Amino acid sequence: MKQFKKVCIVGVGLIGGSLALALKKAGIARTIVGVGHRNLSLKKAIELGAIDKGFLEFRKGISRADLVVLATPVATILKYLERDFSSLEEGALITDTGSTKKEIVKRAELSLPPSLCFVGGHPIAGSEKRGVEAAAANLFKEKIVVLARTSRTKQRALQMIKELWESVGAKPEILSPEQHDRIVAYFSHLPHLTAVALVKTVKESLRGGNLSFAGSGFKDTTRIAAGAPHLWRDIFSANADEILSALLNFKKSLNAIEKLIKRKDWEELKNQLQGVKHFREQI
């Protein structure tokens, strides 16, 4: 596959840092630079060998890059897409790693100069940890990366971003932004919402309770509720419609189970638990 002359990673955290390390390892970027808003993280990223050079100024960082990866939280990606990309050469690629796609792709198609090629992306990979310190070249190995295709996506650009992710061991899947946002509403945003609601319920109904009663089941089920509030606020905002629709279906499932308990229909409850167990074990 093509070697990039200059890759600019905007946001050198867990995802951006890992991608930088992985691209270095795959040897498909001559230079990798990072853009960040803290000197310390950029320094750290250089020390870890993720980037060759760091910039606090976006404009300087992206200058003459042939690939720009926006690897910040969703709300920041939306802001960056309105910045000036005119220093990029015609045909330069821009992609992102944001957790939602509809709003980001729409913003990109509205704001970016038509001479540039945008392909939205979302690696389904991550960790509790944040920051470049937690970055790892193998973070994307065998992980799904959704690439968002619209009627305006250029086939050549899509192919190049696909090969980029394949070169770091990921498995690209091409979906429309709408399909992506619907799927992550169910697999990521709804589970987050239910974990938050569970903790909120315990907090309010047991008046703090004795937290030592929390066993491994409760811990697993609510681990994600400790995620960064501002990031999740932005995700809920960017994907509100799909999340509300998934929540509606979740409440239907809850009500169906509640009905079985109220009716004391234990055999049907067991059948439902069996079906769920079977499905869950396929993951």
Next chain:
Amino acid sequence: MKQFKKVCIVGVGLIGGSLALALKKAGIARTIVGVGHRNLSLKKAIELGAIDKGFLEFRKGISRADLVVLATPVATILKYLERDFSSLEEGALITDTGSTKKEIVKRAELSLPPSLCFVGGHPIAGSEKRGVEAAAANLFKEKIVVLARTSRTKQRALQMIKELWESVGAKPEILSPEQHDRIVAYFSHLPHLTAVALVKTVKESLRGGNLSFAGSGFKDTTRIAAGAPHLWRDIFSANADEILSALLNFKKSLNAIEKLIKRKDWEELKNQLQGVKHFREQI
């Protein structure tokens, strides 16, 4: 503390087997026997050094024991409590490890001869794994064990069961059966129910979807939904009222979050996420 002449563990699985190993290690039982319904597990328990002898017949196993521990699933404990305990000497102790307490303690107080001392118990410890192969002497280390006290509980018996659990490193907490069942409804049964409902929702709303989109958040949140259906049916049945009441409060939490999303009140949503994160991090 007192040494027991003969401890009989009924149900030598993960919990019963671990307790047997731990009691051996603590050296407070001269003999430990097991009762099970499969020769193979009893043999395995002997090989692992958990029990000295195994019995398929309950009556033979408990004969002349001064401590009987019912360590089977809830529904089976309820059945065992109606068996004949007349071979036990006056003052012999009976306890259990079941996940609910109200029904079990009530059954014990109704069925057992008054010459015997019953104290209901529930160690908040466990694992995905089942069976004596997964047993470990340190399973209860630093783990809460709830002991259920009622107006009919004998202080001496309670004290002895308390010391028993302390001798294997656990931290006993004395609650009423009602308090216990309310707390586990929130910390264990409601999380199970929401995990099941989440998997059911994905299964039905995404028509199977592509399971490779399930990231670590979804996996953590729904891990317990793969629990044994018949065990969970019995728990839902034994603790139905508390679970329905917890579910009602959970739905209130869900609706409160839904309202913030509908209202696009992102700052209040962030505040709520912050409060939940703070509470979750205390666990």
